[in-house]
Amino acid sequence: MDRDFNRVIKSENNAQYDKRCSLRTDNPKKILVHRVPYLMTATRLGKVEIVKNRSIWIENGTIQDVCGDVEAESYISKADLIYDASLEGGVVVTPGFINTHAHSHMYLMRSTLLLEEGEDIDQTIAAMPRWQQFETDESMCIAAIGDFTEQQKYGITTTLSQGPSFEAIELAAEKTRQRAFNAVSAVSNSRPQNTVALVEQQIQAKRNVHSIPAVSIHYLYKASDETLREIKRLVEQYNILFTFHLAESEFVRNACVENYGKTEIDRLEHAGLLNDRTICSHAIYLHEKEVERLIDGHVGIAHLPTSNAIHKSGRFALELFYKRGGHNRISLGTDSVISKSRLDLLTESFQTKLTHLNFHALTYAELFKMMTINAAEILGLSSVGIIAPGYKADIAFWALKDRGFIPYDEKNPISLLGNMINHGGRITRDLMIDGVFIISNRIHNFIHETRLLELVQAEHMHIREKFREL
Ligand SMILES: [Zn+2]
Numbered sequence: 001m002d003r004d005f006n007r008v009i010k011s012e013n014n015a016q017y018d019k020r021c022s023l024r025t026d027n028p029k030k031i032l033v034h035r036v037p038y039l040m041t042a043t044r045l046g047k048v049e050i051v052k053n054r055s056i057w058i059e060n061g062t063i064q065d066v067c068g069d070v071e072a073e074s075y076i077s078k079a080d081l082i083y084d085a086s087l088e089g090g091v092v093v094t095p096g097f098i099n100t101h102a103h104s105h106m107y108l109m110r111s112t113l114l115l116e117e118g119e120d121i122d123q124t125i126a127a128m129p130r131w132q133q134f135e136t137d138e139s140m141c142i143a144a145i146g147d148f149t150e151q152q153k154y155g156i157t158t159t160l161s162q163g164p165s166f167e168a169i170e171l172a173a174e175k176t177r178q179r180a181f182n183a184v185s186a187v188s189n190s191r192p193q194n195t196v197a198l199v200e201q202q203i204q205a206k207r208n209v210h211s212i213p214a215v216s217i218h219y220l221y222k223a224s225d226e227t228l229r230e231i232k233r234l235v236e237q238y239n240i241l242f243t244f245h246l247a248e249s250e251f252v253r254n255a256c257v258e259n260y261g262k263t264e265i266d267r268l269e270h271a272g273l274l275n276d277r278t279i280c281s282h283a284i285y286l287h288e289k290e291v292e293r294l295i296d297g298h299v300g301i302a303h304l305p306t307s308n309a310i311h312k313s314g315r316f317a318l319e320l321f322y323k324r325g326g327h328n329r330i331s332l333g334t335d336s337v338i339s340k341s342r343l344d345l346l347t348e349s350f351q352t353k354l355t356h357l358n359f360h361a362l363t364y365a366e367l368f369k370m371m372t373i374n375a376a377e378i379l380g381l382s383s384v385g386i387i388a389p390g391y392k393a394d395i396a397f398w399a400l401k402d403r404g405f406i407p408y409d410e411k412n413p414i415s416l417l418g419n420m421i422n423h424g425g426r427i428t429r430d431l432m433i434d435g436v437f438i439i440s441n442r443i444h445n446f447i448h449e450t451r452l453l454e455l456v457q458a459e460h461m462h463i464r465e466k467f468r469e470l
Contacts, residue, residue: 005138008145008452009175010445018441020084020430028080031058031393031435035069037090037400038413040420041387042373046328048365050413056093058393061435065389083430089401091429092416095385096157096179096394097345098375101243101281101302101333104161104180105135105168107143107150108460110337112467121311122251124338125189125218132190134466139459140165144172146456147343149447151334152178152438154344155396155428158375158384160279160302160333162216162243164191166202174210176447177433179394181379182211183243187227189218196230203238214241219248220264221256228271235277241379242273243302246280248313253285265290274299279378281333282307284314291317295326300378303330303370305355306348307339318352319360327366331375345371347425364417397430 017023033056040050055072057065065075076082085091112131135143144161151159160181161169173180184202188194196215203213215234217223223231235242246264247253256264265286268274276298283294283301294301303316321327332352334343341347349367356362376385383392398405404424409415431439438445 004455004458005142008142008448008455010448016440016443016445017081017437020087021440022082022084023080025080029060029435030075030078030080032056032072032075032079032082033058033093033395034072034076034082034084035086035090036093037086038092038416039066039387040092040094040368040417042095042369042385044386044388046369046373048368048414048417050416052413056387056393056395058435061393062383063387063389063391063393066387085397089399091397092400092405092420093387094155094396094398095372095387095391096396096431096433097155097371098158098331098379098381098385099151099156099334099343099345100160100279100300100331100375100378101304101335102147102151102159102161102343103163103336104144104147104159104172105140105163105165106336106338107147108135108139108456108463109143111460112338112464121249121313124311128338129190131463131467134463135190137165137167139463140168141171142455142459144168145176145447145452147337148172148176148178148180149444149449149452150343152176152431152444153427153442154342154346154425155398155431156334156343156345157394157396157431157433158379158381160214160241160243160379164188164194166199166206166213170206170209170211177436177438179384179433180211181214181241182209183214183216183241185216185218186231187217187219187223196227196234200234203234203240212240213238214243216243219245219252219255220267221252221259225260225267225271228267228273232272235273241277241279243279243281246283247285248282250285263290265293269293269297276300277380281335282313282316284308284316286317288317288320291320291326292324295321295324295329298329301330302333303352304333304335304339304348305351306341307335309351309355310339315355317359318356318362322360328369328374329378330370331378332370342425344425346421349421350425353421364414364421367421368417393432393435395432396428397432398424398426399429402426
């Protein structure tokens with residue numbers, strides 16, 4: 001990495017604590033989040049609730065206690081850091097949101113394919129490699145730092161990123177501290193040289209990685225039976241997740257039948273991949289019986305209503321999942337910057353509500369679960385997505401005195417959740433991952449954001465000039 005890249009990274013222990021925080025040691029491990037006016041979380045039983053006046057005690061990245069403010073007094077003398085959540089109108093805390101479908105390496109492509117140009121998804125996919133041939137591991141890493149830090153500003157602490165470069169996502173996850181699944185493409189749209197063997201080498205070579213290895217393919221119709229068998233082997237041997245874009249267009253559905261004489265669902269089943277280690281994005285062009293097979297197989301769904309609308313791909317049949325009781329396996333994703341206006345899940349849950357309004361009335365609690373516990377379950381993460389003892393301290397802090405929340409019913413604070421989804425999609429005040437403040441008072445503690453924007457812009461123009469010379 002060159003000098004410019006290093007300029008973007010702030011030095012270790014650079015966290016700037018503002019006046020809410022009393023810090024007693026550097027690198028605090030015992031943290032009291034004191035006097036939280038409203039704590040919003042799903043419970044282990046799947047109920048979404050908002051409780052008033054709670055405090056959270058965290059040790060070494062794990063939540064140890066969630067208690068009343070008075071009981072929390074006993075933690076004050078032990079704490080390395082006390083965050084007073086009641087100051088300046090207070091905050092609403094939620095678990096960090098979980099994004100089950102992103103292409104973080106594509107961040108530099110913002111403005112390359114204009115959202116309003118009206119191509120359909122098949123034309124867009126065909127055009128992308130023309131740009132992507134000029135991307136390097138380094139440019140994809142810069143892109144992913146841009147992507148992850150934007151997601152963090154919107155309260156997202158875990159991301160599954162699907163793309164061609166293991167290295168780029170790994171480095172970006174390490175530098176931004178994002179919890180990331182690194183679903184490297186064995187059959188890539190932009191890098192034809194990627195293979196299952198290459199993915200396996202990367203998994204084997206990395207012992208102490210920051211990101212969690214996973215395997216992906218772009219579309220099923222581009223993967224041979226042999227490739228699917230090998231993917232099945234990797235999933236079992238390394239206990240990893242597999243993800244791909246399922247039935248995103250009629251073309252994709254038909255191409256699979258033409259190439260292999262079988263539908264995508266039949267091929268998945270035949271390869272032994274119709275199970276809870278598989279996550280399908282989009283999942284649009286499916287018959288009801290195929291949806292039932294996905295549900296019975298406990299396959300995870302990354303629902304992407306904005307992407308599906310922008311690319312005129314079609315509508316995901318969410319109501320069938322409710323009809324068959326498969327709705328707990330539905331999560332939400334951002335997709336990439338060419339498929340969504342901003343890398344945020346609150347606006348995606350609002351879009352989900354609107355998309356299905358005439359087919360199934362979704363409650364705000366259901367939408368909240370898609371962003372938290374459903375996503376954690378699909379990713380096989382048993383210790384994120386909830387604020388409770390034993391869970392990782394991945395927490396988003398949202399200013400209560402904000403147009404996204406106010407006015408709300410103080411006697412019925414669940415109205416804050418409806419407000420957050422209908423009027424929110426705003427920037428978090430503070431963000432914690434694994435018990436470390438990643439963002440404090442809207443400033444990133446590990447990435448120098450103005451320098452990052454300069455670098456993103458320079459790298460974008462560098463690729464664009466090459467693209468023009470074509
Ligand atoms: Zn995608």
